[in-house]
Amino acid sequence: MPESSIVVRPEPTDSPTYTAASRLQASGLLPAVDLFVDAAKTVPLPQPPTPLLLADYGAGTGHNALLPISRAIQALRDRTPREQPVLVAHTDAFDNDFSTLFDTLENDPDSYLTRDGAVYASAIGRSFYQQILPSYSVSLGWSSWAIHWLSRIPTAIPDHVLPAYSRDEQVRAACERQAAHDWHEFIAFRGRELTHHGRLVVLTMGLDEDGQLGLKPLVDSLYTGLRELWSSGLISAQELHGMIIPIVGRSEKDFVAPFAPKDRFEGLSIEHLETFDGQDRYFQQFRADKDARAFGRQWGSFIRAATFSCLIAGLEGGRADPRAGELSDRLERSVAEQMAAAPQEMHMPMVKLVLLKHTRPK
Secondary structure (H helix, E strand, C coil), rough: CCCCCCCCCCCCHHHHEEEEEHHHHHCCCHHHHHHHHHHHHCCCCCCCCCCEEEEEEECCCCCHHHHHHHHHHHHHHHHCCCCEEEEEEEHHHHCCCCHHHHHHHHHCCCCHHHCCCCCEEEECCCCCCCCCCCCCCEEEEEECCCCCCCCCCCCCCCCCCCCHHHHHHHHHHHHHHHHHHHHHHHHHHHHHEEEEEEEEEEEECCCCCCCCCCCCCHHHHHHHHHHHHHHHCCCHHHHCCCCCCCEECCCCHHHHHHHHHCCEEECEEEEEEEECCCHHHHHHHHHHHHHHHHHHHHHHHHHHHHHHHHHHHHCCCHHCCCCHHHHHHHHHHHHHHHHHHHHCCCCCEEEEEEECCCCCCC
Protein backbone atom coordinates (compact mmCIF):
# COMPACT_ATOMS: atom_id res chain seq x y z
CA MET A 1 0.00 0.00 0.00
CA PRO A 2 1.44 3.42 -0.86
CA GLU A 3 2.91 5.49 1.93
CA SER A 4 0.24 8.17 1.59
CA SER A 5 -2.64 5.79 2.18
CA ILE A 6 -4.87 6.78 5.10
CA VAL A 7 -6.09 4.05 7.39
CA VAL A 8 -7.93 5.06 10.53
CA ARG A 9 -10.37 2.25 11.21
CA PRO A 10 -11.57 -0.79 9.28
CA GLU A 11 -14.74 -0.34 7.28
CA PRO A 12 -17.47 -2.68 8.58
CA THR A 13 -18.32 -4.69 5.48
CA ASP A 14 -20.65 -7.02 7.36
CA SER A 15 -22.52 -5.07 10.01
CA PRO A 16 -24.03 -7.99 11.98
CA THR A 17 -20.63 -9.66 12.28
CA TYR A 18 -18.90 -6.39 13.03
CA THR A 19 -21.48 -5.71 15.70
CA ALA A 20 -20.84 -9.12 17.26
CA ALA A 21 -17.15 -8.26 17.47
CA SER A 22 -18.03 -4.88 18.96
CA ARG A 23 -20.09 -6.61 21.62
CA LEU A 24 -17.10 -8.78 22.55
CA GLN A 25 -14.98 -5.64 22.88
CA ALA A 26 -17.75 -3.92 24.84
CA SER A 27 -17.73 -6.75 27.37
CA GLY A 28 -14.15 -5.80 28.28
CA LEU A 29 -14.85 -2.13 28.87
CA LEU A 30 -15.63 -2.24 32.58
CA PRO A 31 -12.13 -1.39 33.86
CA ALA A 32 -12.30 1.90 31.92
CA VAL A 33 -16.02 2.55 32.44
CA ASP A 34 -15.47 3.04 36.16
CA LEU A 35 -12.90 5.73 35.36
CA PHE A 36 -15.37 7.38 33.00
CA VAL A 37 -18.10 7.45 35.64
CA ASP A 38 -15.67 8.92 38.18
CA ALA A 39 -14.80 11.61 35.64
CA ALA A 40 -18.49 12.38 35.12
CA LYS A 41 -18.81 12.98 38.85
CA THR A 42 -16.09 15.62 38.90
CA VAL A 43 -15.93 17.51 35.57
CA PRO A 44 -17.14 21.12 35.71
CA LEU A 45 -20.60 21.62 34.21
CA PRO A 46 -21.77 24.45 31.96
CA GLN A 47 -24.51 26.69 33.24
CA PRO A 48 -28.00 25.73 32.00
CA PRO A 49 -29.34 25.97 29.39
CA THR A 50 -25.94 25.47 27.72
CA PRO A 51 -25.67 21.84 26.58
CA LEU A 52 -23.10 19.57 28.17
CA LEU A 53 -21.01 17.97 25.40
CA LEU A 54 -19.73 14.38 25.55
CA ALA A 55 -17.50 13.11 22.72
CA ASP A 56 -17.05 9.49 21.62
CA TYR A 57 -13.80 9.28 19.63
CA GLY A 58 -13.81 6.26 17.29
CA ALA A 59 -17.47 5.28 17.55
CA GLY A 60 -17.71 2.39 15.08
CA THR A 61 -21.24 0.99 15.23
CA GLY A 62 -21.82 2.49 18.67
CA HIS A 63 -21.87 -0.61 20.86
CA ASN A 64 -18.65 0.26 22.67
CA ALA A 65 -20.19 3.56 23.78
CA LEU A 66 -23.58 2.43 25.07
CA LEU A 67 -22.54 1.29 28.53
CA PRO A 68 -19.99 4.01 29.35
CA ILE A 69 -22.11 6.89 28.07
CA SER A 70 -25.28 5.58 29.74
CA ARG A 71 -23.52 5.31 33.09
CA ALA A 72 -21.80 8.67 32.68
CA ILE A 73 -25.13 10.38 31.92
CA GLN A 74 -26.62 8.80 35.04
CA ALA A 75 -23.75 10.26 37.09
CA LEU A 76 -24.12 13.65 35.43
CA ARG A 77 -27.86 13.72 36.11
CA ASP A 78 -27.12 13.59 39.82
CA ARG A 79 -25.48 16.98 39.32
CA THR A 80 -27.56 18.68 36.60
CA PRO A 81 -31.18 19.77 36.19
CA ARG A 82 -33.12 17.08 34.37
CA GLU A 83 -33.94 19.49 31.57
CA GLN A 84 -30.34 20.57 30.88
CA PRO A 85 -29.43 19.22 27.42
CA VAL A 86 -26.68 16.65 27.02
CA LEU A 87 -25.24 16.33 23.51
CA VAL A 88 -23.25 13.20 22.59
CA ALA A 89 -21.03 13.57 19.52
CA HIS A 90 -19.95 10.23 18.01
CA THR A 91 -16.90 10.68 15.79
CA ASP A 92 -15.22 8.35 13.32
CA ALA A 93 -13.69 8.30 9.84
CA PHE A 94 -15.96 9.52 7.05
CA ASP A 95 -16.46 5.99 5.68
CA ASN A 96 -17.62 4.53 8.99
CA ASP A 97 -20.96 2.70 9.00
CA PHE A 98 -22.95 5.60 10.46
CA SER A 99 -26.27 4.03 9.40
CA THR A 100 -25.65 1.13 11.76
CA LEU A 101 -24.47 3.56 14.43
CA PHE A 102 -27.76 5.45 14.35
CA ASP A 103 -29.75 2.21 14.22
CA THR A 104 -27.91 1.12 17.37
CA LEU A 105 -28.66 4.40 19.14
CA GLU A 106 -32.30 4.33 18.09
CA ASN A 107 -33.19 0.68 18.61
CA ASP A 108 -30.74 -1.04 20.96
CA PRO A 109 -32.42 -1.57 24.37
CA ASP A 110 -29.20 -0.43 26.06
CA SER A 111 -29.14 2.90 24.21
CA TYR A 112 -28.79 6.00 26.36
CA LEU A 113 -31.40 7.72 24.15
CA THR A 114 -34.20 5.56 25.57
CA ARG A 115 -33.72 6.83 29.11
CA ASP A 116 -33.55 10.63 28.96
CA GLY A 117 -35.51 12.94 26.72
CA ALA A 118 -32.99 15.76 27.09
CA VAL A 119 -30.12 13.73 25.61
CA TYR A 120 -29.27 14.21 21.93
CA ALA A 121 -26.98 12.24 19.61
CA SER A 122 -24.95 13.45 16.65
CA ALA A 123 -22.17 12.06 14.45
CA ILE A 124 -19.12 13.57 12.78
CA GLY A 125 -17.29 11.84 9.93
CA ARG A 126 -13.74 13.02 10.46
CA SER A 127 -10.47 11.48 11.64
CA PHE A 128 -9.64 12.01 15.29
CA TYR A 129 -6.04 12.73 14.27
CA GLN A 130 -7.23 16.27 13.60
CA GLN A 131 -9.51 18.71 15.39
CA ILE A 132 -13.15 17.60 15.21
CA LEU A 133 -15.05 19.77 17.69
CA PRO A 134 -14.80 23.45 18.72
CA SER A 135 -12.04 24.43 21.12
CA TYR A 136 -13.02 24.34 24.81
CA SER A 137 -16.36 22.62 24.11
CA VAL A 138 -15.98 19.00 25.32
CA SER A 139 -16.59 18.36 29.01
CA LEU A 140 -16.12 14.60 28.87
CA GLY A 141 -14.49 12.38 26.24
CA TRP A 142 -14.42 8.63 25.67
CA SER A 143 -12.34 6.52 23.27
CA SER A 144 -12.20 2.71 23.23
CA TRP A 145 -10.62 0.21 20.83
CA ALA A 146 -9.72 3.02 18.45
CA ILE A 147 -6.37 4.77 18.83
CA HIS A 148 -4.34 1.61 18.20
CA TRP A 149 -5.17 2.09 14.48
CA LEU A 150 -2.39 3.97 12.70
CA SER A 151 -3.42 7.00 10.65
CA ARG A 152 -1.39 5.63 7.74
CA ILE A 153 0.90 2.75 6.85
CA PRO A 154 4.41 4.23 6.70
CA THR A 155 6.16 1.31 5.01
CA ALA A 156 5.60 -2.05 3.35
CA ILE A 157 5.57 -5.06 5.70
CA PRO A 158 6.76 -8.05 3.66
CA ASP A 159 6.78 -10.79 6.28
CA HIS A 160 3.59 -10.45 8.36
CA VAL A 161 0.23 -8.71 8.54
CA LEU A 162 0.92 -6.93 11.84
CA PRO A 163 3.88 -4.53 12.23
CA ALA A 164 4.71 -5.77 15.74
CA TYR A 165 5.38 -9.29 14.47
CA SER A 166 7.57 -8.38 11.52
CA ARG A 167 11.16 -9.59 11.85
CA ASP A 168 12.36 -6.43 10.07
CA GLU A 169 13.63 -3.94 12.66
CA GLN A 170 13.29 -1.03 10.21
CA VAL A 171 9.63 -1.90 9.60
CA ARG A 172 8.89 -2.01 13.31
CA ALA A 173 10.78 1.24 13.89
CA ALA A 174 8.87 3.05 11.13
CA CYS A 175 5.53 1.95 12.56
CA GLU A 176 6.58 2.89 16.09
CA ARG A 177 7.49 6.39 14.83
CA GLN A 178 4.09 6.66 13.15
CA ALA A 179 2.39 5.50 16.35
CA ALA A 180 4.26 8.17 18.34
CA HIS A 181 3.23 10.85 15.83
CA ASP A 182 -0.40 9.71 15.91
CA TRP A 183 -0.58 9.75 19.70
CA HIS A 184 0.95 13.24 19.70
CA GLU A 185 -1.69 14.45 17.22
CA PHE A 186 -4.57 12.75 18.99
CA ILE A 187 -3.87 14.32 22.36
CA ALA A 188 -2.88 17.69 20.90
CA PHE A 189 -6.31 18.15 19.36
CA ARG A 190 -8.11 16.77 22.38
CA GLY A 191 -6.21 19.31 24.44
CA ARG A 192 -7.80 22.02 22.34
CA GLU A 193 -11.29 20.55 22.45
CA LEU A 194 -11.59 19.81 26.17
CA THR A 195 -13.01 22.41 28.53
CA HIS A 196 -11.19 23.64 31.61
CA HIS A 197 -10.85 20.58 33.89
CA GLY A 198 -12.54 18.39 31.29
CA ARG A 199 -11.46 14.77 31.09
CA LEU A 200 -10.87 12.15 28.41
CA VAL A 201 -10.86 8.41 29.19
CA VAL A 202 -9.04 6.11 26.75
CA LEU A 203 -9.04 2.32 26.49
CA THR A 204 -6.67 0.83 23.94
CA MET A 205 -4.27 -1.99 23.18
CA GLY A 206 -0.98 -1.83 25.04
CA LEU A 207 2.31 -3.63 25.38
CA ASP A 208 3.28 -5.89 28.23
CA GLU A 209 6.45 -5.46 30.29
CA ASP A 210 8.37 -7.44 27.64
CA GLY A 211 7.17 -5.08 24.89
CA GLN A 212 4.78 -7.66 23.39
CA LEU A 213 1.46 -6.70 21.81
CA GLY A 214 -0.47 -9.90 22.51
CA LEU A 215 -2.93 -11.97 20.44
CA LYS A 216 0.05 -13.58 18.72
CA PRO A 217 -1.45 -17.07 18.15
CA LEU A 218 -4.50 -15.48 16.53
CA VAL A 219 -2.51 -13.13 14.30
CA ASP A 220 -0.04 -15.88 13.35
CA SER A 221 -2.95 -18.10 12.30
CA LEU A 222 -4.24 -15.25 10.16
CA TYR A 223 -0.91 -14.85 8.36
CA THR A 224 -0.64 -18.62 7.91
CA GLY A 225 -4.10 -18.61 6.35
CA LEU A 226 -3.13 -15.82 3.96
CA ARG A 227 -0.03 -17.70 2.88
CA GLU A 228 -2.23 -20.74 2.20
CA LEU A 229 -4.39 -18.57 -0.07
CA TRP A 230 -1.24 -17.40 -1.87
CA SER A 231 0.01 -20.97 -2.25
CA SER A 232 -3.35 -22.02 -3.72
CA GLY A 233 -3.22 -19.18 -6.26
CA LEU A 234 -6.18 -17.17 -4.97
CA ILE A 235 -3.97 -14.14 -4.27
CA SER A 236 -0.66 -13.00 -5.69
CA ALA A 237 2.57 -12.43 -3.77
CA GLN A 238 2.18 -8.68 -4.35
CA GLU A 239 -1.33 -8.77 -2.91
CA LEU A 240 -0.17 -10.80 0.08
CA HIS A 241 2.50 -8.21 0.88
CA GLY A 242 -0.08 -5.44 0.60
CA MET A 243 -2.37 -6.99 3.20
CA ILE A 244 -1.55 -5.14 6.39
CA ILE A 245 -3.42 -4.58 9.65
CA PRO A 246 -2.11 -1.18 10.83
CA ILE A 247 -2.53 -1.78 14.55
CA VAL A 248 0.06 -0.88 17.18
CA GLY A 249 0.33 -1.26 20.91
CA ARG A 250 1.96 1.38 23.07
CA SER A 251 3.83 1.07 26.35
CA GLU A 252 3.26 3.34 29.33
CA LYS A 253 6.52 5.06 28.37
CA ASP A 254 5.08 5.78 24.92
CA PHE A 255 1.97 7.35 26.41
CA VAL A 256 3.85 9.72 28.71
CA ALA A 257 6.52 10.76 26.17
CA PRO A 258 4.72 13.87 24.80
CA PHE A 259 4.22 15.18 28.34
CA ALA A 260 7.92 15.42 29.19
CA PRO A 261 9.59 17.23 30.84
CA LYS A 262 6.89 19.10 32.79
CA ASP A 263 4.10 16.49 32.73
CA ARG A 264 1.94 18.84 30.62
CA PHE A 265 1.05 18.96 26.93
CA GLU A 266 -1.55 21.27 25.34
CA GLY A 267 -2.81 21.97 28.84
CA LEU A 268 -3.27 18.23 29.51
CA SER A 269 -1.77 15.92 32.09
CA ILE A 270 -2.16 12.18 32.63
CA GLU A 271 -4.34 11.70 35.70
CA HIS A 272 -4.39 7.90 35.53
CA LEU A 273 -2.39 5.35 33.51
CA GLU A 274 -2.54 1.59 33.95
CA THR A 275 -1.71 -1.51 31.90
CA PHE A 276 -3.80 -4.60 32.61
CA ASP A 277 -4.64 -7.98 31.07
CA GLY A 278 -7.82 -8.11 29.00
CA GLN A 279 -10.08 -11.09 29.57
CA ASP A 280 -10.33 -13.81 26.93
CA ARG A 281 -14.03 -14.64 27.21
CA TYR A 282 -13.78 -17.24 24.45
CA PHE A 283 -11.18 -19.23 26.38
CA GLN A 284 -13.20 -18.92 29.57
CA GLN A 285 -16.11 -20.48 27.72
CA PHE A 286 -13.84 -23.21 26.31
CA ARG A 287 -12.69 -24.07 29.82
CA ALA A 288 -16.32 -24.60 30.77
CA ASP A 289 -17.61 -26.53 27.73
CA LYS A 290 -14.40 -27.98 26.16
CA ASP A 291 -15.84 -27.18 22.72
CA ALA A 292 -12.72 -26.49 20.67
CA ARG A 293 -14.64 -26.04 17.42
CA ALA A 294 -16.80 -23.33 18.99
CA PHE A 295 -13.65 -21.66 20.36
CA GLY A 296 -12.14 -21.62 16.87
CA ARG A 297 -15.33 -20.35 15.23
CA GLN A 298 -15.59 -17.47 17.70
CA TRP A 299 -12.06 -16.27 17.08
CA GLY A 300 -12.46 -16.74 13.33
CA SER A 301 -15.61 -14.62 13.33
CA PHE A 302 -14.01 -12.00 15.55
CA ILE A 303 -10.88 -11.55 13.44
CA ARG A 304 -12.98 -11.42 10.26
CA ALA A 305 -15.11 -8.61 11.62
CA ALA A 306 -12.23 -6.68 13.10
CA THR A 307 -9.63 -6.86 10.32
CA PHE A 308 -10.70 -8.48 7.05
CA SER A 309 -11.68 -5.20 5.38
CA CYS A 310 -8.04 -4.10 5.77
CA LEU A 311 -6.88 -7.30 4.08
CA ILE A 312 -9.43 -7.09 1.27
CA ALA A 313 -8.17 -3.58 0.52
CA GLY A 314 -4.91 -5.23 -0.52
CA LEU A 315 -6.57 -7.08 -3.40
CA GLU A 316 -5.94 -5.70 -6.87
CA GLY A 317 -9.61 -4.72 -7.13
CA GLY A 318 -9.87 -3.52 -3.55
CA ARG A 319 -13.14 -4.08 -1.73
CA ALA A 320 -14.94 -4.50 -5.08
CA ASP A 321 -12.66 -7.38 -6.12
CA PRO A 322 -14.74 -10.47 -7.06
CA ARG A 323 -12.46 -12.64 -4.91
CA ALA A 324 -13.24 -10.73 -1.73
CA GLY A 325 -16.03 -13.05 -0.56
CA GLU A 326 -14.05 -16.22 -1.24
CA LEU A 327 -10.99 -14.80 0.47
CA SER A 328 -13.00 -13.90 3.57
CA ASP A 329 -14.77 -17.26 3.80
CA ARG A 330 -11.66 -19.35 3.29
CA LEU A 331 -9.51 -17.25 5.58
CA GLU A 332 -12.06 -17.28 8.39
CA ARG A 333 -12.35 -21.06 8.06
CA SER A 334 -8.56 -21.46 8.15
CA VAL A 335 -8.22 -19.32 11.29
CA ALA A 336 -11.05 -21.19 13.00
CA GLU A 337 -9.47 -24.57 12.23
CA GLN A 338 -6.04 -23.51 13.46
CA MET A 339 -7.41 -22.03 16.67
CA ALA A 340 -9.58 -25.10 17.32
CA ALA A 341 -6.59 -27.41 16.82
CA ALA A 342 -4.67 -25.82 19.71
CA PRO A 343 -6.94 -23.79 22.00
CA GLN A 344 -5.04 -21.42 24.23
CA GLU A 345 -5.79 -18.31 26.20
CA MET A 346 -5.06 -15.06 24.39
CA HIS A 347 -2.67 -12.65 26.08
CA MET A 348 -4.19 -9.17 25.62
CA PRO A 349 -2.33 -6.27 27.26
CA MET A 350 -4.67 -3.28 27.53
CA VAL A 351 -4.16 0.28 28.70
CA LYS A 352 -6.63 2.60 30.40
CA LEU A 353 -5.80 6.23 31.00
CA VAL A 354 -7.43 9.51 31.96
CA LEU A 355 -6.32 12.85 30.55
CA LEU A 356 -7.13 16.01 32.52
CA LYS A 357 -7.32 19.48 30.95
CA HIS A 358 -5.87 22.15 33.24
CA THR A 359 -5.71 25.52 31.58
CA ARG A 360 -7.32 27.90 29.21
CA PRO A 361 -5.10 29.67 26.63
CA LYS A 362 -3.33 32.82 27.76
